[in-house]
Amino acid sequence: MSDLDSIFSDDWGEDHRSGMVAVIGRPNVGKSTLINAILGQKIAIVTNKPQTTRQRQLGIHTAEEAQIIFIDTPGIHDPHTKLGDYMVRVAYDALRDADVILWILDVSQPPNDEDKQISKLLKDSSPKTPIILVLNKVDLINNTRDKDEHMGLVAYHEIFEVSAKDKKGIDALLSAIRLLLPLGPRYYPAEQVSETNLRFIAAEMIREQIINLTTEEIPYTVAVEINRFKEKDDLIVIEAFIYVERDSQKGIIIGKKGSMIKQIGIDARAALEKILDKQVHLETRVKVLKNWRTNEQFMKRVGYDFSRGKDD
Ligand SMILES: Nc1nc2c(ncn2[C@@H]2O[C@H](COP(=O)(O)OP(=O)(O)OP(=O)(O)O)[C@@H](O)[C@H]2O)c(=O)[nH]1
Ligand SMILES: [Mg+2]
The missing domain is CATH 3.40.50.300 (P-loop containing nucleotide triphosphate hydrolases)
Incomplete structure (x- = not known):
């Protein structure tokens, strides 16, 4: 078998x-x-x-x-x-x-x-x-x-x-x-609960912490890209890019003397360690990409699958 x-x-x-x-x-x-x-x-x-x-x-x-x-x-x-x-x-x-x-x-x-x-x-x-x-x-x-x-x-x-x-x-x-539901087979192994990969989960957990810590337009203008995701023995090293659309938004994400980005890092690391069940080393960088929410090429790169439902 x-x-x-x-x-x-x-x-x-x-x-x-x-x-x-x-x-x-x-x-x-x-x-x-x-x-x-x-x-x-x-x-x-x-x-x-x-x-x-x-x-x-x-x-x-x-x-x-x-x-x-x-x-x-x-x-x-x-x-x-x-x-x-x-x-x-x-x-x-x-x-x-x-x-x-x-x-x-x-x-x-x-x-x-x-x-x-x-x-x-x-x-x-x-x-x-x-x-x-x-x-x-x-x-x-x-x-x-x-x-x-x-x-x-x-x-x-x-x-x-x-x-x-x-x-x-x-x-x-x-x-x-x-x-x-119709009669049918088990399509996925019993222990599988989702389809997403660890990079996507990491990006989402970081975005969740940013949404929790920010207000007004910031939650809607943030995208997270995992630039590096490397497992080394008991440690996972993650480098994440946080994108916003304007310099002023970058200022908010970084916060006074870096206080906001520090808090985002602390909360995201805790959430990641809990879900990945490993020690995590997280590095973040904040970048500005003007109007990324209208930029299909960028959105594709960070995982929005525009091929779905294209034909209608
Ligand atoms: N009191 C209460 N709050 C709930 C319940 N279910 C969800 N919430 C809260 O409602 C808020 C939104 O929950 P989500 O699960 O993110 O809602 P969603 O429908 O997935 O939202 P989108 O992804 O934005 O479409 C969170 O603050 C939840 O804690 C519930 O049964 N009771
Ligand atoms: Mg939801």
């Missing part, structure tokens, strides 16, 4: 189900938090600011009877840059690939224009794909709050109330998803 056979031969039977679940919603409703909660480990960065996720990212949940492949997507919003266009297109693309659509709403707030935009998108395209409405952040509301407005947004197959933060309501949601 080859190595590959031994990986895939573990016990899934004829009634095993598998498929793709697109996790969509406006920015900041908790899509990435929910996927991390389902997987029981962090694969996607989470912040309290909108437009954190910029790329499609898989989260693979394997159980004996089913393998559910979640697609985390950027929040659907009204884009103003090429980066924004790209992000929204990534979310739309995920809808096409999906066997089930999970539409996440923040039930602690009434539906806003972005939620209504998504409602229109789903109504206009009227996908054959079943939609599960997930009312997230139930920990923030008291039971009497009116949910009718959220429930009226679209014709859904099922509805669940969850708290991704408190990991509440997840088992029932998973059971419902399983029943909607």
Whole structure:
């Protein structure tokens, strides 16, 4: 038996189900938090600011009877840059690939224009794909709050109330998803939870710390490129370039006497060591690239895959 056979031969039977679940919603409703909660480990960065996720990212949940492949997507919003266009297109693309659509709403707030935009998108395209409405952040509301407005947004197959933060309501949601998936094999080895490589994870963890530590336009104008990623015995040496669009933004990232970049380095290193489970030596350099968010060539270089969905 080859190595590959031994990986895939573990016990899934004829009634095993598998498929793709697109996790969509406006920015900041908790899509990435929910996927991390389902997987029981962090694969996607989470912040309290909108437009954190910029790329499609898989989260693979394997159980004996089913393998559910979640697609985390950027929040659907009204884009103003090429980066924004790209992000929204990534979310739309995920809808096409999906066997089930999970539409996440923040039930602690009434539906806003972005939620209504998504409602229109789903109504206009009227996908054959079943939609599960997930009312997230139930920990923030008291039971009497009116949910009718959220429930009226679209014709859904099922509805669940969850708290991704408190990991509440997840088992029932998973059971419902399983029943909607087609019969199929285990596509990924049971221990694989995502598809991303370590360089991408490192860049994302650094970007997460920058978003956490900064305000106003800075979170949206930062890109991180890993220039060097080298494993030496128990140590990982990482050199990261942090890009912003203007000199003034570079000044903010560096901070008074370098205090901000120092803090970014401390927080990012701690986060990286936790996730990589190794000692990390992190060097950062801040660079200015004017209007990088309209520069497709640069965006490709730092990992935004513009080939997706090009043909429509
Ligand atoms: N109280 C509460 N907060 C939550 C819950 N789920 C997520 N959050 C918070 O909501 C914020 C946004 O969470 P994310 O997971 O980054 O949201 P997202 O939908 O992935 O956002 P984008 O990537 O920007 O589209 C973070 O501050 C989370 O901690 C929840 O169930 N309850
Ligand atoms: Mg996200």
